[in-house]
Amino acid sequence: MPGAGKTTCGRALAEGLGWPFLDLDEVISTEAGCSVAHLFQTEGEAAFRVREAAALRRVGVAAPLVLATGGGTPCFHGSLDWLLQHGKVVWLDTPPEIIAERLPISQIAARPLLLEAHGGNLQATREALAILLKQTLSARLPFYARAPWRSPPDEPVRSLQTRLFASGE
Secondary structure (H helix, E strand, O other), rough: OOOHHHHHHHHHHHHHHHOOOEEEOOOOOOHHHHHHHHHHHOOOOHHHHHHHHHHHHHHOOOOEEEEEEEOOHOOOOOOOHHHHHHHOOOEOOOOHHHHHHHHOHHHHHHHHHHHHHHOOOOOOOHHHHHHHHHHHHHHHHHHHHOEEEEEEOOHHHHHHHHHHOOOOO
């Protein structure tokens, strides 16, 4: 989900493990020479998702590494299956109401699917944002629920790290 804390948690987890961290959206943006929002506007979501799946398969084979994907990444082009085969997949299960409170309305412009849903209106209310996030979660839930690990928003990163590697994998 947008604003769930993937990048923040991912950076902290990578630091705790002493591993490199990559944000897939940042990789895509760097390769394209423009923002993800610009790619959505100029190429459309379908073309972006193809680009995203290709980038995932290029960078996701580096090991060890902590990779934060976009919230929609696991929902397209078999990317969830690919992720499950190549690493540990965690769903940051942050309720839409918490995301709506966390995410400054001004940041909606940087999140193409949120901006598009409000017709470009940056004055959208937090309630409208929460409704949109609930709809997004509903559509993505079948994918997110397949993640072997689920982390609530209040779980310390150290606890998540311990759970992920408790079996010595």
